[in-house]
Amino acid sequence: MNAKTRRAKKVYEDTNRRLRALMLPFFLNGWEEEHMPPAAKPYRNKQLVELSSMEYEIHTGKSYKNSIETLYADRDSLDPVLRHEVEEAKLVSDKLAKIPKDEYLAYQNVLLECYPENFVRAKTTGDFSIVKPYFKKVLEYNRKYVVWEQTESLKGYDVLLDEYERGMTADKYDEFFNLIKSELVPFIKKVLAAQKPVHPAFTACTFPAEKQKAFCEYLRGVMLFDKDKTMMGESEHPYTNNNGNCDVRITNHYYENALASAIFSAIHEMGHGLYELQVAGDLQDTMSGGGVSMAMHESQSRFFENNVGRSREFWQRHFPVLKNIFAEELEGVELDDFLLYINRAEAGFIRTEADELTYPLHVLIRYEIEKGMFDGTIDEENVERVWNEKYKEYLGLDVPDAGKGVVQDMHWYGGSIGYFPTYALGSAYAAQILAAMNRDFDVYSAMGEENVGKIAAWLKEHIHKYGSSKAPSEIFENAVGAPFDPHYYIDYLKSKYSRLCGITI
Numbered sequence: 344m345n346a347k348t349r350r351a352k353k354v355y356e357d358t359n360r361r362l363r364a365l366m367l368p369f370f371l372n373g374w375e376e377e378h379m380p381p382a383a384k385p386y387r388n389k390q391l392v393e394l395s396s397m398e399y400e401i402h403t404g405k406s407y408k409n410s411i412e413t414l415y416a417d418r419d420s421l422d423p424v425l426r427h428e429v430e431e432a433k434l435v436s437d438k439l440a441k442i443p444k445d446e447y448l449a450y451q452n453v454l455l456e457c458y459p460e461n462f463v464r465a466k467t468t469g470d471f472s473i474v475k476p477y478f479k480k481v482l483e484y485n486r487k488y489v490v491w492e493q494t495e496s497l498k499g500y501d502v503l504l505d506e507y508e509r510g511m512t513a514d515k516y517d518e519f520f521n522l523i524k525s526e527l528v529p530f531i532k533k534v535l536a537a538q539k540p541v542h543p544a545f546t547a548c549t550f551p552a553e554k555q556k557a558f559c560e561y562l563r564g565v566m567l568f569d570k571d572k573t574m575m576g577e578s579e580h581p582y583t584n585n586n587g588n589c590d591v592r593i594t595n596h597y598y599e600n601a602l603a604s605a606i607f608s609a610i611h612e613m614g615h616g617l618y619e620l621q622v623a624g625d626l627q628d629t630m631s632g633g634g635v636s637m638a639m640h641e642s643q644s645r646f647f648e649n650n651v652g653r654s655r656e657f658w659q660r661h662f663p664v665l666k667n668i669f670a671e672e673l674e675g676v677e678l679d680d681f682l683l684y685i686n687r688a689e690a691g692f693i694r695t696e697a698d699e700l701t702y703p704l705h706v707l708i709r710y711e712i713e714k715g716m717f718d719g720t721i722d723e724e725n726v727e728r729v730w731n732e733k734y735k736e737y738l739g740l741d742v743p744d745a746g747k748g749v750v751q752d753m754h755w756y757g758g759s760i761g762y763f764p765t766y767a768l769g770s771a772y773a774a775q776i777l778a779a780m781n782r783d784f785d786v787y788s789a790m791g792e793e794n795v796g797k798i799a800a801w802l803k804e805h806i807h808k809y810g811s812s813k814a815p816s817e818i819f820e821n822a823v824g825a826p827f828d829p830h831y832y833i834d835y836l837k838s839k840y841s842r843l844c845g846i847t848i
């Protein structure tokens with residue numbers, strides 16, 4: 344490394360220290376934004392937009408851009424972690440420089456107006472019209488963003504897909520979802536026809552929120568969700584956020600008529616959280632100290648929620664604790680009754696509460712709508728109608744209101760268009776990770792242990808510790824020993840549900 348590169352490295356590291364510090368107020372605002380006094384929001388929004396302005400100016404400032412360009416030109420002299428980071432930094436810097444500052448800041452204000460206040464009102468009242476004007480502005484900005492950022496090799500909706508999983512395009516997702524449609528849709532029909540009814544306790548009983556919270560607290564120990572480093576709160580839509588690997592926070596939502604909802608939201612979000620907790624400490628003062636991509640992140644949350652959390656082995660250990668907490672409500676309910684309940688395949692309205700088998704259809708619907716948003720066929724005026732038509736087509740359901748339909752998820756209203764496909768892709772990654780892990784040790788036996796320590800150790804060694812210091816495809820392929828193969832996912836689902844329902848594949 345020559346003297347010029349060393350000077351650039353110092354500017355780069357000093358600037359990144361400031362950028363990481365700026366992440367803190369956004370992190371803290373996210374944690375409390377649904378709980379602030381209503382009158383505080385307008386002034387808070389002004390302050391957050393000002394912070395966004397500071398962030399934009401630092402990212403696009405001459406000294407920072409020059410430091411990145413210098414390091415990039417001499418990247419062969421850098422250590423592998425810094426080299427990858429600089430390559431990513433150049434990409435981010437180049438993309439941000441294409442966005443006019445006034446457009447960027449206006450969009451930040453739109454997002455703050457849209458979520459959470461108007462999104463939550465629309466969801467809880469089932470009235471899309473409340474949030475529709477803001478959704479229109481979100482769409483308008485994202486369409487302009489695509490024009491600003493497209494290249495010869497990346498155009499249209501692909502620009503947004505690439506934001507959430509580098510290298511993924513609509514052509515690749517089409518191939519993936521076409522496989523799901525051809526392999527799973529006929530199989531789902533067989534499963535739905537063969538299932539037994541669930542124990543009446545799960546539909547007749549009320550499950551007090553305080554008891555649900557008590558069991559979720561128990562799950563913290565099971566999931567190694569260290570109380571010295573984590574917090575659990577409540578929000579309309581559960582989420583995970585973090586500030587490094589020693590401050591990881593998740594939220595949940597408790598429905599007293601749906602016992603499984605909060606349990607699996609907790610396991611899902613703790614799966615995200617465990618990923619962040621296990622990123623190597625020496626990456627925390629770099630820009631590589633976090634999960635590498637959304638599909639990889641979702642692979643971890645979906646792995647724990649479904650592959651581990653819905654297994655017989657897991658509940659053989661933990662069902663007695665659940666039954667002790669809900670002694671009255673679960674009187675006479677046996678382990679097999681509970682397993683049937685949590686694994687029952689059913690056409691439902693809500694993605695986050697969907698079973699493993701029908702879940703990818705929920706994601707497929709959102710993916711097809713997102714494609715329509717960028718080919719000129721779908722906008723704010725017809726998105727609710729198209730949503731309802733697709734739920735009728737794929738799941739045979741008549742959507743009763745927007746709260747159970749187009750406003751059930753926060754993603755579009757927080758600006759995350761292109762995110763949804765990573766949920767299905769992450770689920771498919773998880774099946775292949777499961778197979779790789781099981782080659783190294785008896786993972787099913789480990790699911791039945793007091794906590795997920797053995798599983799977490801494997802994930803830390805093969806995935807988590809690297810943070811975002813390598814490309815997602817490199818981390819994934821090194822972990823599983825092969826390129827991504829969606830057939831692991833298809834085979835996993837067919838094997839599990841044919842066994843549960845006693846049908847032949």
